[in-house]
Amino acid sequence: SQQGEEDPQALSIQEGENATMNCSYKTSINNLQWYRQNSGRGLVHLILIRSNEREKHSGRLRVTLDTSKKSSSLLITASRAADTASYFCATDGNKLVFGAGTILRVKS
Amino acid sequence: GAVVSQHPSWVICKSGTSVKIECRSLDFQATTMFWYRQFPKQSLMLMATSNEGSKATYEQGVEKDKFLINHASLTLSTLTVTSAHPEDSSFYICSARDRGVYNSPLHFGNGTRLTVT
Numbered sequence: 001s002q003q004g005e006e007d008p009q010a011l012s013i014q015e016g017e018n019a020t021m022n023c024s025y026k027t028s029i030n031n032l033q034w035y036r037q038n039s040g041r042g043l044v045h046l047i048l049i050r051s052n053e054r055e056k057h058s059g060r061l062r063v064t065l066d067t068s069k070k071s072s073s074l075l076i077t078a079s080r081a082a083d084t085a086s087y088f089c090a091t092d093g094n095k096l097v098f099g100a101g102t103i104l105r106v107k108s
Numbered sequence: 109g110a111v112v113s114q115h116p117s118w119v120i121c122k123s124g125t126s127v128k129i130e131c132r133s134l135d136f137q138a139t140t141m142f143w144y145r146q147f148p149k150q151s152l153m154l155m156a157t158s159n160e161g162s163k164a165t166y167e168q169g170v171e172k173d174k175f176l177i178n179h180a181s182l183t184l185s186t187l188t189v190t191s192a193h194p195e196d197s198s199f200y201i202c203s204a205r206d207r208g209v210y211n212s213p214l215h216f217g218n219g220t221r222l223t224v225t
Contacts, residue, residue, distance in 0.1 A: 033213055042114070042201050042216035043152070050211075088151060096142070096203075096214055098152045 006089055010103040019076040021102040023089030024069075030092050032065055034074050037086045037101075046074075046087075081108040110136050110206050114217025121192055121224055128188045129220045131202030137182035138204035142214065143175070146199040155200075158185040182207070192224045 035043040144152040164177035176188040203214040
């Protein structure tokens, strides 16, 4: 069963704007990961945040984790057209379970 | 970085035939590999966990006789869709963990688009 649920389902923004995607999950986790998928391709790992971390940065990406609310957010700053993709959160208990994903479209 | 090679990238087959998909970790060893299925505009659904040297663990609702998994070495897992039917048409993606890295993220192959006619 899927555990992570992202919102919004789809997001359309202008290049240069920030994009924020949220993920909620149901059970306790060891870590939470964000992945990106270009259409018809495999997934690319973006960032992992452990259950004892609250915030993590990687380049233009910023991830937060609130274990009390069982939620995480992914912020992409200064978006580019090349950021257009689907983004998934995945919770890692014993195995990765993916959310439904957010389709991000960045218009140039 | 860790690379997972999945082959073929796409395949078209006739109903009733079997199709084998390979998943290889090119520069790391993977005790465990995962097979996912993805329908258009949907998320990945875990089908089974492939364990090197032992039987795969299938998720509820996935027929093990339909989707045969073999993980004969630390770098190769195969998924065989037996007696394929049009409803098996989907995007299949494998992934693997680097057993040499603590809490390794999953490394994904580029997927196989299967079309059964």
